[in-house]
Amino acid sequence: MNTFSDDCDKTPEHAGIDSKVVDILLEKLSTDDDFRATFQADPVQALASLGVAEAVAMAGRTPQPGDNFYCMTTNALASKEEIAATRAKLQQHLVAAGNHNVIFCFEADKVCSTLERS
Numbered sequence: 624m625n626t627f628s629d630d631c632d633k634t635p636e637h638a639g640i641d642s643k644v645v646d647i648l649l650e651k652l653s654t655d656d657d658f659r660a661t662f663q664a665d666p667v668q669a670l671a672s673l674g675v676a677e678a679v680a681m682a683g684r685t686p687q688p689g690d691n692f693y694c695m696t697t698n699a700l701a702s703k704e705e706i707a708a709t710r711a712k713l714q715q716h717l718v719a720a721g722n723h724n725v726i727f728c729f730e731a732d733k734v735c736s737t738l739e740r741s
Contacts, residue, residue, distance in 0.1 A: 639717065640717050640718060641675075641718070642714070642718045644670075644673050644674070645713075645714050645717045645718055647673055648669075648717070649706060649710050649713055649714060651669075651673075652700075652701075652703070652706045653703045653704075653706040653710065654703060658672075659700060662695070662700065663697065663700045665685070666686075666692050666695035667681050667682065667684070667685070667686055667692050668682065670692060670695075677691050677692075678692060695729055697729050698730065698731075699730065699731040700729055700730075701730060701731045701732070701733070701734050702731060705732070705734050706729070706734065709734045712734075713734065
């Protein structure tokens with residue numbers, strides 16, 4: 624996957640993700656190397672493995688600008704430490720509806736500054 628583009632500003636608003644799923648997602652992104660590798664390669668597959676219905680429905684399809692979960696694509700996934708340090712802000716961001724067009728949400732060295740702008 625490893626793509627990103629300024630097209631994210633043109634995406635429609637998306638519903639937030641269930642807070643329990645976000646807790647699991649952020650825990651795995653801050654501790655589990657295998658899950659991180661899956662998320663980096665295919666965030667849809669990673670979310671489908673957590674039971675996110677919209678991701679299960681998209682399985683096998685790479686999200687494009689405007690699709691659900693396109694905002695989770697990265698060139699370089701933030702480190703475990705960066706995700707752990709910004710976990711509360713990420714949690715708040717991911718459960719809120721309407722703000723999931725911020726593509727740098729999980730981008731290395733950009734999580735905090737990006738969330739502060741969203």
